[in-house]
Amino acid sequence: MSTRKRKKDSYIKPVVLSTFFHILFLFLLREESSIVLKPVISNKLQSVVVDQELVKRHAEQIYKERQALIQKEQTYLEQLRKNINKLEKDRENKERVVRNLKRQKKEEMHKIEQQRLIRKKEAEQARIEKEYQRNIDLKTKKKAKKLQVERERREREAALRNIFEELEIEAKQNTSDRARYISNEVDRYGLIYVQLIQKKFLKEESFHGKSCRVHLNLIPTGSGAIVGGLHIIDGYSSLCAAAKRAITQVGTFPLPKEADIVERLKNINLTVVP
Known part of the structure; x- marks a missing residue:
């Protein structure tokens, strides 16, 4: 369920951004096509006074500026798509490596344990049989019984030690896997937050x-969070001011269900680029 949701999020965001810029492009084309030259009417003679060269230069300038804007937006979308795909592939590769290592480790430990138990059982059985054959009187039988009880006790103690050792190994492995997962989720939600801020961002040429x-201090409010505090760490002052305004316009920042990940997201540093 969580994997499908992450993949769905990674596809929706580029589509939304692409749709937004297509609408902007159509609006600019419509605005350009709506330029109408109004005639200058005199009392006796109506004539259209148009400086063709000026109109041509003006139209070319508008066209170049809009082409540059379109190219910039396309480049940004392509880079964003590549970044999202790279993060998704890195996450999948890391998860695959972790799964393979865990499976191999488990199989190896199981194989070693089985071999150890077989050797131990064979050695102990051989020892008991030899001891029994050598001691046929009552005293020897009692001693054999005592040895059997001691063997069972040692086996129980050894079994308990093995259980505790396996639990300790598993706990350490789970702790490492969980820490890696939390770090990946914090990075993923940080990217989502940056994209939400960029949607509210008013871009300027000087920001390029x-x-x-x-630094954001988020306050959880159910399934999302609101900004409880905002601190500029460093960066271009005008861009930081625009970023601050954009952040205040984001209504709610999404949160995962895991409490330990939410705890990390309450205080998060983000790098905002136009």
């Missing part, structure tokens, strides 16, 4: 190539 690092 600039960035701003911010």
Whole structure:
């Protein structure tokens, strides 16, 4: 369920952004086509005074600016798509490696344990049979009984030790896997937060190539969170001011269900780029 949701999120966001920029492009084309030259009417003579060269230069300038804007938006979308695909592939590769390592470790431990038990059982059985054959009187039988009781006690103690050792190994492995998973989820939600901020962002030409690092203090409110505090860490001042305005316009930041991940997301640093 969680994997399908993450994949669905990774497809929806680029589609939404692409739709938004297509609508913007159509609006600009419509605005360009709506330019109408109004005639200058005099009392006796109506004539259209148009400086063709000026109109041509103006139209070319508008076209170049809009082409540059379209190219910039397409480049941004392509880079965003590549980043999302890379994060998704990295996450899948890491999960695959973890699963394979856990399976191999489990199979190896099971094989070693089985071999150890077989050797132990064979050795103990051989020892008991030899002891029994050598001691046929009552005293020897009592001793054999005592040895059997001691063997069973040692086996129980050894079995308990093995159980505790396996539990300890499993606990350490689970702790490492959980920490890696939490870190990946925090990074993924951080990317989602940056995208939400970028949707509210008012871009300027001077922002190109600039960035701003911010610290967010989020307050959980059910399935989402609101901004409880905002601190600019560093970055281009104008861009940081625009980022701050965009953050205040984001109504709710989504949160996962896992409490330990939510705890990490309450205080998060983000890098905002236009």
